[in-house]
Amino acid sequence: MSRSYFVAIPLFILIAAVQATLLSKLTLFEQSLQLTALLPICWAVLRGPEEGIVWGFIAGIALDFYSIGPTGAHAIAIMLAVGAITLAQLGLPFNHYWLPPLLGGIGGALYLATYAVLLQVSGYTTDWAIFNDIILFTLAQAVLTIPAYWSLYTLRRYLYPPEVVRMS
Amino acid sequence: MSPTNLRWGVILGFVGVTIALFVIDQTGNSRILLDFLRDPVSSVAQILAPTADTISDQLSAPSSIAEAQDQIEALQVRVDQLERENEELRELQGEYQLLTALFDYATESPTNERVLATVIGRDPSPLFQSIIIDKGTDDGVQVGMPVDSERGLVGQVFRTTRDSAMVMLIVDRSSGIPSRLSASRATGLVHGNGRGNALQMDWIPLETNVEIGDMVLTSGLVGQFNQGLLVGRFPKGLVIGRVTNISRNEAEILQTARVQSAVDFDDLELVFVITEFPQEDLTPFENPLGDQ
Incomplete structure (x- = not known):
């Protein structure tokens, strides 16, 4: 089992609490900031779909503790977004500075859309009006991806330091 | 990978x-x-x-003197507006006290x-x-x-x-509250339209005379799940808000009203x-x- 999974559990308990207490009061372009959903997407870009999906599961369950929505819906939405983003990544240039914000923005929007569909399926009345500003929402998540991605980039270097090859 | x-x-x-x-x-x-x-x-x-x-x-505080100046000016306008409203409310206060005494006499205060x-x-x-x-x-x-x-x-x-x-919250789209108009005593169901949007009161009979400014209160009637809304059970007489707009169509048997909460x-x-x-x-x- 990857060591990143053991980091993810306390990380997402903390991040979900920060999202419920602090980030829920802050907006960018008048849109909510979905940091908890963005981190698994960023981690998937860095470490691949397997770890991204496991992070998505942990992040989703952590979010469900603070939400009145159905249990598991956040996790399904984030895992699907992670899966879609890693598939899209296969067809894009591997290493480009605009890639993380692009994938973060699109992934955030995919997560929200999937979650809305799941709520509708579960019998909740979904607030579809939020999708009137989906471009601004995507842009807000893209901007938030920049610090989120580079924080996780640093974490990856700490968890998986590059191997040093001794030249004889 | x-x-x-x-x-x-x-x-x-x-x-x-x-x-x-x-x-x-x-x-x-x-x-x-x-x-x-x-x-x-x-x-x-x-x-x-x-x-x-x-x-x-700290994050929502003004980040520059110019922004703070704008906020002061906006607040001054607001103060002037509130002072005008305060004068109007003083006039209403006497009437309110009389009505309150009558209301207390007529109804038993909920415990x-x-x-x-x-x-x-x-x-x-x-x-x-x-x-x-x-x-x-x-x-x-x-x-x-x-x-x-x-x-x-x-x-x-x-x-x-x-x-x-x-x-x-009552502004959530899944929320439903059995409600009553204080003036006409007509009942209906108030549901949310998302944060920042006014509430909506549905199922008001067309023959009811609804006026802008009418107080909307909880009716105390028992509800249940209804078309995706979580209709709860509330004590009678809790204030929900005031009617700000009425949507009335003679071709229908019911009318709806927009309700603004003070919360x-x-x-x-x-x-x-x-x-x-x-x-x-x-x-x-x-x-x-x-x-x-």
Whole structure:
């Protein structure tokens, strides 16, 4: 089992609490900031779909503790977004500075859309009006991806330091 | 990482567990699985809440002198407006006192028991309008209990842990409140339209004369799940808001009204959970045909 999974559990308990207490009061372009959903997407870009999906599961369950929505819906939405983003990544240039914000923005929007569909399926009345500003929402998540991605980039270097090859 | 290196068992395992949790939740049994985790997790939010408030206040403070100047000017306009409204309210006060005395005489004051709770968080999803409060089952809070503030009805308890609870706000689209117009006594159902939007009162009979400014109160009638709305049970006479717009079509048998709540849902800090209120005796309806 990857060591990143053991980091993810306390990380997402903390991040979900920060999202419920602090980030829920802050907006960018008048849109909510979905940091908890963005981190698994960023981690998937860095470490691949397997770890991204496991992070998505942990992040989703952590979010469900603070939400009145159905249990598991956040996790399904984030895992699907992670899966879609890693598939899209296969067809894009591997290493480009605009890639993380692009994938973060699109992934955030995919997560929200999937979650809305799941709520509708579960019998909740979904607030579809939020999708009137989906471009601004995507842009807000893209901007938030920049610090989120580079924080996780640093974490990856700490968890998986590059191997040093001794030249004889 | 190449797709061929993926451990599909791990991915499918987590996807399977998530879908199973979702399905279990749909059957109403997720409490058994996850309640033991909710208490420690909600404690993290309680610890973070005061720090989050401080950071939030600092981040939302004016970042420059020019911005502060603009805010001062806007506030001055607001002060002038409020002073005008204050004068109008003084005139109404005398009339209000008389009506209050009559009202107190005519009706028995409800003996609602309340628990004061602090708002410690909000729903992380923008698709829901709910808050998290610092009182739970240990304080007598139970699912379905109404929540109000000094400005009017706030919502109802949706989920509880030992020391916290989640409250669905009345502005949530899934919320439904059996309500009554104070002037005409006509009943209807108030439901939310999302934060920042006015509430909507439906099912008002067309023959009812609704006027802008009419007070909307809880009717005290019992509700149940109705077309996706969680219709709760509330004590009679709680203030929901005032009618601001009426939509009336002679071709229909019902009319709707826009209702503005006085509660600032973005700035809620303290709320009351109504733990006990007088309820109608419904036992005759449990077995309407009697024992035959």
